Structure formats: structure tokens, C-alpha cells
Amino acid sequence: MTRWKPGARERLAAAAFELFVEQGFAATTVPQITERAGLTTRTFFRHFADKREVLFAAEDELPAVVDAQMAHAPEGMDPLQLIEIGLREVANDRFDGLHDYLRTRRAIVRSDSGLRERELRKSLILAEAATTGFRNRGEDDFTATLAAHISVTAFNIAIDRWLDQDDPLPLPDIVSETLMRLRAITSDPLP
Amino acid sequence: MTRWKPGARERLAAAAFELFVEQGFAATTVPQITERAGLTTRTFFRHFADKREVLFAAEDELPAVVDAQMAHAPEGMDPLQLIEIGLREVANDRFDGLHDYLRTRRAIVRSDSGLRERELRKSLILAEAATTGFRNRGEDDFTATLAAHISVTAFNIAIDRWLDQDDPLPLPDIVSETLMRLRAITSDPLP
Numbered sequence: 108m109t110r111w112k113p114g115a116r117e118r119l120a121a122a123a124f125e126l127f128v129e130q131g132f133a134a135t136t137v138p139q140i141t142e143r144a145g146l147t148t149r150t151f152f153r154h155f156a157d158k159r160e161v162l163f164a165a166e167d168e169l170p171a172v173v174d175a176q177m178a179h180a181p182e183g184m185d186p187l188q189l190i191e192i193g194l195r196e197v198a199n200d201r202f203d204g205l206h207d208y209l210r211t212r213r214a215i216v217r218s219d220s221g222l223r224e225r226e227l228r229k230s231l232i233l234a235e236a237a238t239t240g241f242r243n244r245g246e247d248d249f250t251a252t253l254a255a256h257i258s259v260t261a262f263n264i265a266i267d268r269w270l271d272q273d274d275p276l277p278l279p280d281i282v283s284e285t286l287m288r289l290r291a292i293t294s295d296p297l298p
Numbered sequence: 299m300t301r302w303k304p305g306a307r308e309r310l311a312a313a314a315f316e317l318f319v320e321q322g323f324a325a326t327t328v329p330q331i332t333e334r335a336g337l338t339t340r341t342f343f344r345h346f347a348d349k350r351e352v353l354f355a356a357e358d359e360l361p362a363v364v365d366a367q368m369a370h371a372p373e374g375m376d377p378l379q380l381i382e383i384g385l386r387e388v389a390n391d392r393f394d395g396l397h398d399y400l401r402t403r404r405a406i407v408r409s410d411s412g413l414r415e416r417e418l419r420k421s422l423i424l425a426e427a428a429t430t431g432f433r434n435r436g437e438d439d440f441t442a443t444l445a446a447h448i449s450v451t452a453f454n455i456a457i458d459r460w461l462d463q464d465d466p467l468p469l470p471d472i473v474s475e476t477l478m479r480l481r482a483i484t485s486d487p488l489p
Contacts, residue, residue, distance in 0.1 A: 186483050223422075224415035231418060253455055253476065254483050260451045264444055285444065292377050292445050293484040 116154045116164075118144040123161040127215045132158075132222065159225055162212060166229050170236035172197065177240030186241065186254040191286050194262050198278035202266070210270045234259040261285050307345045307355075309335040314352040318406045323349075323413065350416055353403060357420050361427035363388065368431030377432065377445040382477050385453050389469035393457070401461045425450040452476050 122144035126135040137158055141151050155161050176193050184192070202209070216222040237255035242248065265285040269278045313335035317326040328349055332342050346352050367384050375383070393400070407413040428446035433439065456476040460469045 220419070224419050227418035227422060228411070228415050231414075249459070249476075249479060250483060252458075253452070253479055256451045256455060257448065257480065257483065260447045261444070264447060267443075268440070285440075288440060288444055289448065290484050292441060292448065293481050 115144075115146055115150050119146060119151055119154055120161050120164060123158060124212075124215075127162075128211060132215055132219045159222060162216065162222065163225060163229060169197075169201070169229075169233055172201070173233060173236045173240055177237070177244060180244075186246065186250065187286065187290070189241075189244070190254065190258045190261070191283060194258065194265070194282045194286075195279040197262075198265075198282050202269075202278050206270070206275050209266075213267075213270055230259050230263060257289070261289055306335075306337055306341055310337060310342055310345055311352050311355060314349060315403075315406075318353075319402060323406055323410045350413060353407065353413065354416060354420060357424075360388075360392070360420075360424055363392070364424065364427045364431055368428070368435065371435075377437065377441065378477065378481070380432075380435070381445065381449045381452070382474060385449065385456070385473045385477075386470040388453075389456075389473050393460075393469050397461070397466050400457075404458075404461055421450050421454060448480070452480055 432442035
């Protein structure tokens, strides 16, 4: 039962998500999804490459968000300041209110090795967008690559920590906590 | 032409690698691999789940290596010291002399989205092994997870930097350089 009826894309996504929850990702077919949404298979493939992409559609915009955000951040910030402000902003703008949905989504992704690999690719795409962002702000390639990948790694760990909580703290606070912990780990002097 | 003839597994791996280089990963079939190796398809599937796994066979042992290494490292090291010693050791023991092979392997992996995703999963498996290692050394879950994932992120960036070099510096030195850079990025004070 689809309980809301906005555009075709949203109806398809809602129907797919319901079916993934009810019967599992592997057992769900595109015809089942379109039948529940009351739409045709042709319409489905106009919006999504396959059933897997339904779970990743919302994240497609993230690289562009990262781009815009890094381009507009004030001058003169060092990478970690930029990382903290940027990740808190993304957490606030794009994750607020989605705790329960994202927790269910995480369970679906974890149930299937293809989905887990796709999720990892999403992180890589994001890290590449952030690398470009740091480079455009004048960081050298090495620093840009490292800062970007570390940001995405820290963000993923923060999101996981957030989704583990039944009565969750705000994600932006968990982001700050994660970066503080990262700083503690890496500030110990080398031998 | 297979130029060396040790065990079946090695012959299959060498034949597959040659074919991936000559005609691409996608165009290579298991029967072509077994024909070149002078072995049967049945033998192939006794050693590898599919042609993709040929490229990941050597890394299957890495989690166990990480486990053993972390269990035997001296007491009282902080996470970053442990990371540096551990990664330098892995670089030395498992990567030395493989620069050209790994550069070619990287080109094959980059040519195929399925391989790229599998490569990311490999990193995740490694990060999970390292998380367990840190936890067994008494770190709390949060620090263990973060230290492990940061280690793998830094190691991957170090390997990439190494493979980018035509006349490569020793990988252990690039590992140390990467961790120093990481420390520089994260030691800047937060606002």
C-alpha cells in the first residue's frame, strides 16, 4: 500500500522501499514495484537504472552539495575546520528527521553484498567530490586527497554511530565528537 | 602463454591476469583462462568463485595478517604508533617488489565498476579486522572503529601515491609521509 501520491519517482521509491522491507531486497522485482505504485515498468526505468538505484537516488545530489558548500565556505579555514563546518551542515540539511528511514535503509543495504558494495562506491564518489573541493581551495593534491577521504571516513562512522542510537543525539553533535576523537588519535606524538 | 608452471592456482591466476591485460577484464571468460592455463573449468572453480576473485585472492590473507600483527605488537603503544608500525610492516612484507604488478592490477580494477566495488569491499574487510585488533588491545569501540578505518584510508592513499610513481620511493616511507600529513591536517586547532 502506497500511502502518498506525489510524482511517479517518489511513488516508485516508496513502493520499492516498502517491498524491500516486507519481503527483502533480493526477492523484490521491478514488476512488483510498479504494480504496487500503479505505474508501468517503462516509467520505472525512466527514473532508475535498476531496483538497486532506488536506494541511492537521494545521494546522487550529495557530490554537488559538497561542491557548492566548499566553494562558498569562508577563506582562510584550515582543512579540519572546513571539514567540521561542512559535515555539520550536511548532517543538518540532509539527514535531520531521517533517522528511522535511514536505519531501515541501512538494514536493507547490509542484507545484500551488491548493495554494500554500491554503498562503498557512494562514499568514494563523495570523497572524489571533496578532493576537488579541497584542491579548488588551494590545497595540494596529497593534502586534498587525504583530507577528503578522512572526512568521508569520519562522516560514515558518525552516521553509523547515530543510527546505532535508539534515542539519537543530533547528528551534527556526533560529527563534532567524531572529529574530536580523530584529533585525539592522531595528535599522539609519533615515536 | 603461461611462462611459469607452479601449482594449478598460480597457473590459473597468471593466465587470467595475462588475458585481462591483453583483451580486458570484461571480454575474458573462464574457459579462455582455463584453456590458456591448460586446466579444466572444474579446477578453476575449485580455486576461485569467479574470474573477479582471481584479482583478490592474494588479499584474502590480509585480515589474518593484520590480526596476528596487532596481537603481537608491544604493549603501551598509542593507536597512531601502532598504525605506523603495522602499516610499514605490511608494506614491507606484502608489497615489496610488486610495484609493476600492482600498477597493472590497479588499471584492470579501475576499468570495471564491479571490480572497483569489490576493491572497496576489500578495504572494508580489512578495516573490520583492524577494528577487532584495536578492540582486543583495549581501545573502546568508537576509538577502535575510527583508528581502524583511518588506517585503511591512509594506507590506500599511500598505495595509490606509490603506484603513481614511475621510479617509486619505498612504500614504507610513503606510509610514514602519509601519516605525518594526516597528523598535520588534524592537529590544526578547531575554532
